[in-house]
Every structure is written in C-alpha cells, then in structure tokens.
Amino acid sequence: MFWPMLRAATLAGIVAGVSLTALQAWSVAPLIRDAERIEQAAGRDEAPDAWQPGTDTTRVAATAVANTVLATGFALMLSGAMALRGDRGWRAGIAWGVAGYAVVFVAPSLGVPPSLPGVAEAPLDARTAWWLLAVASSAAGLAAIVFGRGLALRALGVALLVMPHAIGAPQDGAHDPQATSELARTFVRNAYLTNAALWLVLGAIVGALRAAPSSRMRSVTPPSGGP
Numbered sequence: 001m002f003w004p005m006l007r008a009a010t011l012a013g014i015v016a017g018v019s020l021t022a023l024q025a026w027s028v029a030p031l032i033r034d035a036e037r038i039e040q041a042a043g044r045d046e047a048p049d050a051w052q053p054g055t056d057t058t059r060v061a062a063t064a065v066a067n068t069v070l071a072t073g074f075a076l077m078l079s080g081a082m083a084l085r086g087d088r089g090w091r092a093g094i095a096w097g098v099a100g101y102a103v104v105f106v107a108p109s110l111g112v113p114p115s116l117p118g119v120a121e122a123p124l125d126a127r128t129a130w131w132l133l134a135v136a137s138s139a140a141g142l143a144a145i146v147f148g149r150g151l152a153l154r155a156l157g158v159a160l161l162v163m164p165h166a167i168g169a170p171q172d173g174a175h176d177p178q179a180t181s182e183l184a185r186t187f188v189r190n191a192y193l194t195n196a197a198l199w200l201v202l203g204a205i206v207g208a209l210r211a212a213p214s215s216r217m218r219s220v221t222p223p224s225g226g227p
Contacts, residue, residue, distance in 0.1 A: 005079045012079075012205035013072025020071065020198045021064040027190040029059070031183060032116060038183075039118035071202060074100060078206045093207015094200055099142060101199035105192075107138035107161075111169025114191040116184055122170035134164040 078096050082088070087096065108131045115121060137160045144157030 005076070005083065008206055008209035009072055009075035009079050011209065012075040012202050013070075014068055015205055016075070016198050016201040017068030017071040018064060019201055020067045020194060021060065023194045023197055024063060024067075025060055028187065028194060029063075031187045031190065034183060035116035035118055035187075067198075071198060074104070074199070075202050075206055078202060079210065082206065082210055088207065088211040090204045090208040090211070093203040093205070093210070095203070096207070097199040097201075097203020099146075100203065101196055103138045103142060104135055105195045105199070107164075108134040109188075109192070110134075111165060113188050116187050119184065122172050126170035130164065130167075130169050133167070134169075137161070137164050 078093070078100060082092065082096055087093075111134060112122075112127050112131060121127065141157040141160030141163075144160065145154050148154050148157060
C-alpha cells in the first residue's frame with residue numbers, strides 16, 4: 001500500500017510543483033524582484049551576504065526544486081488522509097485539496113500573510129510557532145466539524161478554528177507603509193491564487209490516481225457466474 005501511495009504522491013508532486021513554479025514565475029517572481037530593487041535602493045538589505053540566485057534561470061530552478069519537494073510532501077498527506085477515509089476519484093481529491101488549502105495556507109495567512117522582501121515582520125521563531133499552531137488547530141477543528149458527530153464535538157471544532165486567531169499572530173509592532181502598498185496587496189492576492197491552484201492540482205491528481213487501481217481491478221474481474 002505504501003509504494004503505490006508514494007508513486008502517486010511523487011507524480012502529483014512533480015506535476016503540481018512544476019505548475020506552481022510556472023505560475024509563480026509569471027505572477028509572483030516579478031513582484032519579488034521589484035521589492036528587492038526597492039529594498040536595495042533604500043539601503044535596507046538586511047542580509048547582504050545571504051545566498052541569492054545569480055540569474056533568473058537559477059532562481060526558477062531552485063524554486064522548482066523547492067516547490068516539487070514541498071508539493072510531494074503535501075501529496076503524501078492528502079493520499080494518506082484519503083486512504084484513511086477510503087476516498088477515491090478526482091472529485092474527492094479536489095475536496096481534500098480545498099481542505100488542505102484552507103488548513104495549510106488560508107488559516108495561517110489570515111494572521112501572518114505572505115510578505116515581500118523588505119517588509120517589517122515579527123521574529124521568525126514567533127511566526128513559525130504561531131503558523132504551526134494555526135495549522136494544527138485548523139486541521140483538528142475542520143476534522144471535528146466535518147467528521148464529528150454531535151453538537152458538542154462540532155462546537156469544539158469551531159473553537160479550535162478560532163483559537164489561534166483569538167490568541168493573535170505575532171506582529172512587528174511598527175507600522176510599515178510598504179506592507180500595505182499596492183505591490184504588497186498584489187503579491188498577497190497572487191500568492192493566494194497560486195497556492196489555490198497548487199492544492200487543486202494536487203487533490204485532483206492524487207484522487208484520480210487512487211481511483212485508477214480499483215478501476216483496473218474491476219475491468220479484469222470475471223462475472224460472478226463465470227468460470
């Protein structure tokens with residue numbers, strides 16, 4: 001069972017990772033380059049000695065590798081969740097993809113939205129801890145609402161969805177005009193759209209591949225009254 005799941009997740013991860021990279025190269029990467037130029041012109045480059053891609057080709061290649069690895073991990077999560085529920089087919093896969101998008105991207109982004117280089121942010125460890133809390137709490141809350149039985153369990157699910165936002169995401173504390181600029185707003189919107197595409201593609205492919213083996217088995221199974 002594990003190896004078919006791994007093969008399906010790998011294929012889905014490659015397709016979704018490459019697709020995401022293409023979308024980002026068109027809609028997100030130009031905004032990042034503009035923000036980097038603004039940051040350098042203002043003398044606010046906080047990590048001048050950090051590794052940076054020397055060419056656009058290097059940047060795209062590094063992004064493609066990172067996206068593919070990340071997408072494969074997400075595909076394994078989706079495949080495992082669908083296997084536990086016995087779900088198959090691209091429609092079920094899309095439903096799981098929407099759930100993954102809501103849990104892993106939308107919920108954390110409500111508190112810690114995607115940001116461009118040069119935007120003032122809270123310390124990384126604080127943002128990471130809150131991101132993990134938001135993802136875990138959102139996953140548990142959504143599962144309790146969708147799969148739970150009884151009003152009490154579903155009410156607990158709602159509480160779990162709200163909890164990380166009631167606690168509040170870590171903030172820098174200082175108003176940064178760049179965070180509310182048109183460039184930043186466009187970047188956040190495009191990040192939402194590209195990540196939605198990632199999860200929909202992942203869900204559809206994983207669901208379709210999970211349905212394929214059972215379809216082949218049905219096609220070779222002889223009628224019950226046959227020899």
